[in-house]
Amino acid sequence: MDTPAGNTRYRWADDLDLLHEAALAAGEIAMSYFRKDPDVWWKNQGRSPVSAADIAANDTLKSMLLKARPNYGWLSEETDDDPARLSCETLFVIDPIDGTRAFIAGSDLWCVSAAVVHRGRPVAGVLFAPALKEVFAATEGGPALKNGNPVRVAAPDGVQPLRLAAAADMVSRLDTAALGAVERIPHVPSLAYRLAMVAEGRIDGTLVKTNSQDWDLAAADLILANAGGGLVDLDGRPLTYNRPDVRHGVLCAAGSAWLGRLISAAGGLDGH
CATH class of the missing domain: 3.30.540.10 (Fructose-1,6-Bisphosphatase, subunit A, domain 1)
Incomplete structure (x- = not known):
């Protein structure tokens, strides 16, 4: 071993x-x-x-x-x-x-x-x-x-909308009743860097389309977790790496204060 x-x-x-x-x-x-x-x-x-x-x-x-x-x-x-x-x-x-x-x-x-x-x-x-x-x-x-x-994730202030980096078609399908107002952030081409943006509080969260892979996520996952956030699947489970299939389904990432609400709002994205 x-x-x-x-x-x-x-x-x-x-x-x-x-x-x-x-x-x-x-x-x-x-x-x-x-x-x-x-x-x-x-x-x-x-x-x-x-x-x-x-x-x-x-x-x-x-x-x-x-x-x-x-x-x-x-x-x-x-x-x-x-x-x-x-x-x-x-x-x-x-x-x-x-x-x-x-x-x-x-x-x-x-x-x-x-x-x-x-x-x-x-x-x-x-x-x-x-x-x-x-x-x-x-x-x-x-x-x-x-x-x-x-660095730390941003805390909700009760006034500003949720700053969310996600594809427009994903944002349009969110249950916004669980989130309130959402400000969509323009496309960030590096998924790892997008997660780092959540970790340092520049944005509040992100949604990840299906088929991201271990190498896109592993380093940023830890950085986000240590900054007070989480990267999880739509059931709220942390990711497991080094499986035979390194691809993942739809994922949510946010600070801990937002994460549960984002998961609830994203429930309809399963299989997206």
Whole structure:
């Protein structure tokens, strides 16, 4: 078994340092391609782009992380899935560029997402948005940090509407009686960064369409939880990572004061 020896909280903090170092290196590699018209290919029957920057950043992360933790498993959007990960208690869950479409278009809203998952839940996570010079980080039981400073979800003030990042067709189907007024936030192309926005209180919540995948979510899930929020399915259950199928259904994310009401309002979105 690959359970870390000794004090696990100390070990996760050590893993966070490793994730931070690797994410910064991968972000620097990605920036060397940014706004320079990198080669782009299409995968998933032409539905998802992947650029030369994604591959280069993935190679950097895989080399640095597995060299330091050869007993950890590996799951990345840009690496062929290895079923051996399912026998690993601990593994890296990686998206070298979350928001590839934004990256290709020259938008700043993309990030490197890197997490350590242990027994199905994230225990260390880093999001690095190089073009914005922002680093979000968290370990199990610790604070959520942005550039080294603690962040918290926003608390409802009873006056302002719920600031919700979600597709227009999802917002139109919400039971607004459970929520009150809703202000729809314009599209944020990186799902991981959108969850970080909830964690630091820039928005109140988000809805996630079906088919998000482990690498989109794991690092941001932990950061949001440590900031006082939650990412759950429509039954209010936290996500389990490193399953045979890494895809998820419709999800809700918000600060704890909003989350139950958002779940209730989103009940009709099941199967969306």
